[in-house]
Amino acid sequence: MARRRFIIGFLFIFLGTVIILFGGCKKQESARLIITVEGRELSDAHLFIDDKQVGSLTQTVILPDGKVYINSKLATKLHDQDSGNASDTYTGCSEPILLASGKHTITLQKSEARPLKIAVNIPSGYHLLTVLPEKNLVKWNNTSLQIGPEKSVTIASEKTK
Numbered sequence: 001m002a003r004r005r006f007i008i009g010f011l012f013i014f015l016g017t018v019i020i021l022f023g024g025c026k027k028q029e030s031a032r033l034i035i036t037v038e039g040r041e042l043s044d045a046h047l048f049i050d051d052k053q054v055g056s057l058t059q060t061v062i063l064p065d066g067k068v069y070i071n072s073k074l075a076t077k078l079h080d081q082d083s084g085n086a087s088d089t090y091t092g093c094s095e096p097i098l099l100a101s102g103k104h105t106i107t108l109q110k111s112e113a114r115p116l117k118i119a120v121n122i123p124s125g126y127h128l129l130t131v132l133p134e135k136n137l138v139k140w141n142n143t144s145l146q147i148g149p150e151k152s153v154t155i156a157s158e159k160t161k
Helices: 002-021
Strands: 030-038 046-049 052-056 058-062 067-070 073-077 089-093 097-100 102-110 113-122 125-132 137-140 143-146 152-155
Touching: 030 102, 046 097, 113 125, 137 152, 143 152
Parallel strands: 030 125, 113 152
Antiparallel strands: 030 089, 030 097, 046 052, 046 102, 058 067, 058 089, 067 073, 102 113, 125 137, 137 143
């Protein structure tokens, strides 16, 4: 009787170890995402992922005279340079966002502009989403996509690793 219990206990431990070693209990891998915006329209937009607000973009404005503003506060003045840029330069950037890999809807929303919705199946790893509203483009890693008339983009599913 004791031998039978020992064999059954050994088999449970052995089978449990085999299942864990060969992928029976895989943890879902995460993805890291950085979002950038080039242009004034959405450079300080609120950021929503799956309809939950996760923050706002940090807006940077460089004026032709070299003054640099970060979130409307003067941060520095660049040395005199002949940039030839006669207009203000606006950009926005998010902190790195940690997400579970899988399907997500990313929304950039600002009170004076229509929200931009981006549906994407994010695989694990590091990703860059660049929005160029003035050119009506979205770049996902190295792929450029047009923004649709309803201010939405669907990025084709990528194979997850």
